[in-house]
Amino acid sequence: MSEATANEVVAHDGVTGLVDDWSADKQAYHVPWGKAMMWIFLVSDTFIFSCFLVGYLNVRVTTTEPWPPQSEIFALSFGGDPIPLILIAIMTFVLITSSGTMALAVNFGYRKDKMKTFWLICATAAFGATFVGMQAFEWTKLIVDEGVRPWGNPFGAPQFGSVFFMVTGFHGLHVSAGVIYLLWVAFRVKRGYYDEKGFEIVEIAGLYWHFVDLVWVFIFAFFYLL
Amino acid sequence: MASAEGQQHPLGIYYKIWILLFVLSAFSYAVDYFDVQGGMRWTLVIIFMFLKAGFIVAIFMHAVWERMALVLTILGPPVVLLLLIGFMAVEGQYTEETRFVYRGHDRDAVALGPSDIHGDEHGAEEAH
Numbered sequence: 001m002s003e004a005t006a007n008e009v010v011a012h013d014g015v016t017g018l019v020d021d022w023s024a025d026k027q028a029y030h031v032p033w034g035k036a037m038m039w040i041f042l043v044s045d046t047f048i049f050s051c052f053l054v055g056y057l058n059v060r061v062t063t064t065e066p067w068p069p070q071s072e073i074f075a076l077s078f079g080g081d082p083i084p085l086i087l088i089a090i091m092t093f094v095l096i097t098s099s100g101t102m103a104l105a106v107n108f109g110y111r112k113d114k115m116k117t118f119w120l121i122c123a124t125a126a127f128g129a130t131f132v133g134m135q136a137f138e139w140t141k142l143i144v145d146e147g148v149r150p151w152g153n154p155f156g157a158p159q160f161g162s163v164f165f166m167v168t169g170f171h172g173l174h175v176s177a178g179v180i181y182l183l184w185v186a187f188r189v190k191r192g193y194y195d196e197k198g199f200e201i202v203e204i205a206g207l208y209w210h211f212v213d214l215v216w217v218f219i220f221a222f223f224y225l226l
Numbered sequence: 227m228a229s230a231e232g233q234q235h236p237l238g239i240y241y242k243i244w245i246l247l248f249v250l251s252a253f254s255y256a257v258d259y260f261d262v263q264g265g266m267r268w269t270l271v272i273i274f275m276f277l278k279a280g281f282i283v284a285i286f287m288h289a290v291w292e293r294m295a296l297v298l299t300i301l302g303p304p305v306v307l308l309l310l311i312g313f314m315a316v317e318g319q320y321t322e323e324t325r326f327v328y329r330g331h332d333r334d335a336v337a338l339g340p341s342d343i344h345g346d347e348h349g350a351e352e353a354h
Binding site for chain 2: 014063096199213
């Protein structure tokens with residue numbers, strides 16, 4: 001702590017540190033401001049997705065019509081018998097893969113290895129785009145082949161369609177925005193824009209990306225599996 | 227302490243968590259694939275879900291290495307959602323019950339699947 005600046009007079013961890021941070025005169029969070037703001041944005045986004053999922057819970061509990069069998073509806077056949085939920089499983093694996101490449105990108109960013117960071121972020125964005133593409137395929141199949149609409153479907157409770165399009169649509173929008181954001185960060189990393197400023201931006205973009213993956217974990221469980 | 231140089235950790239932990247997330251996803255998919263139903267399905271799916279969510283937030287989003295002031299800001303507010311979930315579940319069950327009792331909705335209605343609908347080209351005549 002010999003060269004400590006005003007921001008780094010951070011001595012305690014745990015509860016003592018919590019009290020210190022919150023009773024400090026200048027700032028409570030000892031992270032770059034962009035990271036604190038990204039976290040606060042993500043907390044607010046958590047509430048948006050939670051409202052959707054709680055709304056889903058409520059219509060699913062209240063409707064007296066039977067809920068359509070998701071496992072069968074999202075099955076896909078590769079020539080033989082339909083495999084239940086296979087497309088959703090592949091989408092889940094694609095998103096987890098992208099989360100892994102993003103975590104590595106953050107790590108190489110802090111090591112100032114710009115080319116590895118650039119390519120890892122590009123790989124993340126490519127997996128994200130693949131995910132959106134598969135989602136577009138899934139929507140097309142559901143709308144065109146199965147006749148699912150936001151106001152009704154041939155299987156059971158009409159709320160199935162509205163919840164499906166709203167929740168997966170909002171998530172897909174987040175993934176699409178994330179792909180654009182990541183590419184923007186990737187090219188700035190490559191151009192050397194952050195050489196002076198530091199590579200926290202990669203971690204901040206990573207937080208957003210992991211959050212998108214996190215939301216999918218809940219959608220996968222509550223909408224597709226249960 | 228990670229604050230000065232950002233969050234820098236050995237690569238190994240990321241690979242381990244990455245593999246773990248794949249395994250946990252495979253487990254939750256297996257729950258559906260092997261058609262586990264009832265209370266067991268809910269228990270398993272929700273356990274795997276929380277494990278995955280926990281590892282993503284803790285390791286990939288670096289929450290375990292952050293200071294408690296930030297961690298509580300992130301994880302504290304969402305706790306109130308449990309109250310909302312509880313209220314909505316109770317309220318929802320009451321609404322459903324009133325619909326059964328006072329609106330005469332069918333308690334034993336059964337959902338159709340794609341095979342019931344697309345299988346029609348061959349089997350619709352004999353069914354009706």
